[in-house]
Amino acid sequence: MSDLAPSDYEQLVESLRYCVLVHDAATKDILWANRAASELLEFTVEELKPLKAPDMSSPAKRYRRSVGRRWLQEAVDNGAAVTEWAYRAKSGREVLTEAIAIRVELSARTVVMVQFRDIEQETSMRRDLTRTEADLSRTEARLAAFLRNMAEGILVLDDDSRITYASEAASELLKVPVASLVGERFTEFCRAGQSRESVRRALDLTTADGGSQSLRYEVELTAEERRWHAGSCQHIAIENDLSGHLLLFHDVTEHVRTEQEHERDSQYLNYLARYNAMGDMAMAIAHELAQPLAAATNFIAGTQSRLGDGHSSRDEVSWGLGEARKQIDRANQIVRSLREYVTQLEESQQIVDLNDIVDECAYFVDIRGRQKGVHVEYLRAPGPVAVVCERVLTGQVILNLCFNAIDEMAEWPAADRIVTVRTDATATEGVVSVEDHGKGLSHVPDGRIFDGVFTSKSTGHGIGLALSHRIISRQGGTITARENDPHGAVFTFTLPVDPTAERPNVAQG
Numbered sequence: 001m002s003d004l005a006p007s008d009y010e011q012l013v014e015s016l017r018y019c020v021l022v023h024d025a026a027t028k029d030i031l032w033a034n035r036a037a038s039e040l041l042e043f044t045v046e047e048l049k050p051l052k053a054p055d056m057s058s059p060a061k062r063y064r065r066s067v068g069r070r071w072l073q074e075a076v077d078n079g080a081a082v083t084e085w086a087y088r089a090k091s092g093r094e095v096l097t098e099a100i101a102i103r104v105e106l107s108a109r110t111v112v113m114v115q116f117r118d119i120e121q122e123t124s125m126r127r128d129l130t131r132t133e134a135d136l137s138r139t140e141a142r143l144a145a146f147l148r149n150m151a152e153g154i155l156v157l158d159d160d161s162r163i164t165y166a167s168e169a170a171s172e173l174l175k176v177p178v179a180s181l182v183g184e185r186f187t188e189f190c191r192a193g194q195s196r197e198s199v200r201r202a203l204d205l206t207t208a209d210g211g212s213q214s215l216r217y218e219v220e221l222t223a224e225e226r227r228w229h230a231g232s233c234q235h236i237a238i239e240n241d242l243s244g245h246l247l248l249f250h251d252v253t254e255h256v257r258t259e260q261e262h263e264r265d266s267q268y269l270n271y272l273a274r275y276n277a278m279g280d281m282a283m284a285i286a287h288e289l290a291q292p293l294a295a296a297t298n299f300i301a302g303t304q305s306r307l308g309d310g311h312s313s314r315d316e317v318s319w320g321l322g323e324a325r326k327q328i329d330r331a332n333q334i335v336r337s338l339r340e341y342v343t344q345l346e347e348s349q350q351i352v353d354l355n356d357i358v359d360e361c362a363y364f365v366d367i368r369g370r371q372k373g374v375h376v377e378y379l380r381a382p383g384p385v386a387v388v389c390e391r392v393l394t395g396q397v398i399l400n401l402c403f404n405a406i407d408e409m410a411e412w413p414a415a416d417r418i419v420t421v422r423t424d425a426t427a428t429e430g431v432v433s434v435e436d437h438g439k440g441l442s443h444v445p446d447g448r449i450f451d452g453v454f455t456s457k458s459t460g461h462g463i464g465l466a467l468s469h470r471i472i473s474r475q476g477g478t479i480t481a482r483e484n485d486p487h488g489a490v491f492t493f494t495l496p497v498d499p500t501a502e503r504p505n506v507a508q509g
Contacts, residue, residue: 018115021048025076025103025110028069040118042090058086058094075101075112085116096120152231155247161187161203164244173229173251175221186247191218191226199233203245206235216252228256296327351498354385354423354430357395365402365421372410374417376402381423386498387430393471394495397479400464401434401491408438408489429477429494437488441481449481468493 013020019037021030033045041048041056048056053065063086074081085099099116153170155163166181174181174189190196195217202213212234220226231249300320358378369376398421405419416437424431441449450469472479472493479493 018117019097021114021116023072023101023112023114025112028072028112031111037116040089040095041087042093047090056088058088060086072101072112072114075103076110079103084119087116096123152248152250153229155181155186155249156236157186157203157245157247159203159207159244161185161200161245170249173227173249174219189219189221191220195219202233206233206245210235216256227251228253230255292327292330296324296331300324350391351386351388352391352394354387354394354432354495355380357391358398358421358423358432361395361398361402364399365406368403368406369419372406372417373414374406374409374419376406376419376421379420379422381425383425385423385425385430387495388498389475389477389495390471394475397468397471397493398432398434400468401493404464405434405436405438405489405491408436412438425497428497430497431492431494433490433492435484435488435490437484440483440487441489442483450479 014035016034017036019040020034021037022032023029024031030048030051033041033043033048038044038048043051043056053063053068057063057065057068068085071081071083071085079102081101083099083101085097087095087097089095095118097116098119099114101112101114104111104113150167150169153173154165154167155170156165158164162183162185163181166178168178171178171181176184187196187199190199198215198217202215205211205213212232214230214232216228216230218226218228228251229249230252231247233245233247235244236246237243358380362376362378365376368374402419402421409417409419418437420433420435422431422433422435424433450465469479472495475495477493477495479491481489481491484490
């Protein structure tokens with residue numbers, strides 16, 4: 001480098017992008033600054049020379065003059081010293097720098113050369129990176145805690161239904177350690193039959209259309225323990241290392257058992273309602289059966305008598321036996337109708353025309369009416385009244401209301417013994433009303449007519465109206481009672497109409 005002139009060295013120093021300040025080793029005064037330092041600090045060399053630390057440093061305590069002099073003295077004593085220093089430019093802008101002070105022995109004196117560079121941007125980036133790492137770490141910890149405390153199980157299944165990932169919650173729900181779950185075929189945990197088929201079908205559908213499928217299935221945890229799970233399944237593909245079927249599930253065993261208990265209760269209510277009607281119809285049915293059985297007995301007795309005196313012809317005997325057979329067939333028809341009514345099973349939800357239910361009940365209502373000397377008239381809506389209901393139970397409500405009305409009118413003069421059964425429809429409801437002209441409801445305690453306690457019959461137990469209220473309410477309908485004009489009572493119940501059916505006309509009159 002001997003071929004470089006002194007001016008060349010000066011040119012090289014001026015070209016440095018590192019900032020350089022030269023301090024006197026003894027007094028710590030600034031002797032010189034290169035171009036980069038002047039530009040960063042916004043001072044000329046001549047402006048810098050008289051400045052002290054408070055004039056060109058941050059006012060923060062860590063950058064006070066005594067600290068700066070101690071740092072420079074450390075370089076004088078030890079040859080070098082490193083620090084972070086916040087300079088303050090002429091405009092007041094503070095610049096955080098990384099600075100190194102080096103003792104240099106010049107020919108005329110000893111100086112301290114301070115080299116520094118702006119690290120504000122680097123520090124900001126470092127702070128941002130540290131903050132990001134902390135946020136990621138915190139998010140990861142929270143996600144891990146969330147998964148640990150999540151009641152819903154998570155499984156990832158391959159196309160062969162083998163488990164490739166299982167959460168802790170999934171392990172607890174299936175009662176198998178996570179390590180033992182991975183690699184197992186999930187369908188083997190499901191009860192053979194419908195449960196396995198529903199899971200396989202859900203996996204196939206998510207593979208085909210990529211959507212989400214809801215499913216419910218029964219698992220066999222041990223030979224003695226079975227549980228019900230419900231959840232959703234969807235196809236996933238995250239980069240190249242996680243693909244297959246994501247299954248989220250939770251235990252719904254108690255809910256399923258409640259549904260099963262509700263179904264048993266519904267069946268019990270069904271039979272209770274029909275056998276309650278049997279008690280009400282017993283006397284009327286006995287009267288109806290007595291007539292054909294007595295007639296059949298008379299025909300048979302007459303035939304036996306003619307056979308005994310030896311004067312009867314073959315035609316007379318055949319006629320007598322034939323008439324007896326007709327009466328017995330009539331009695332059988334009565335018994336068969338009653339047995340079919342009591343033992344009939346039904347779907348819990350059906351779309352039924354209320355007019356049809358009234359027609360089915362009319363046979364038994366008319367028997368009761370004839371027994372009591374009460375005329376029953378039927379005013380049906382002109383078109384179908386399609387409602388969503390349980391057919392037999394709804395018929396039981398009609399029978400209960402009609403029997404009550406007939407029993408009430410049986411105590412009135414013969415000319416007044418009329419009960420009206422009416423079907424109507426609105427835009428959203430089918431309506432059945434049973435009207436009588438008896439003493440009305442003024443004697444009924446407020447709010448107790450449907451509670452199973454009130455009855456105006458000397459032999460009644462109040463269960464008919466309570467059952468009716470429960471049956472209608474359970475089907476999403478309403479049942480009410482009001483005074484008739486000028487006297488009597490009107491019992492009305494409504495049921496939701498079939499939303500797909502055409503709106504029927506409301507019955508007139």
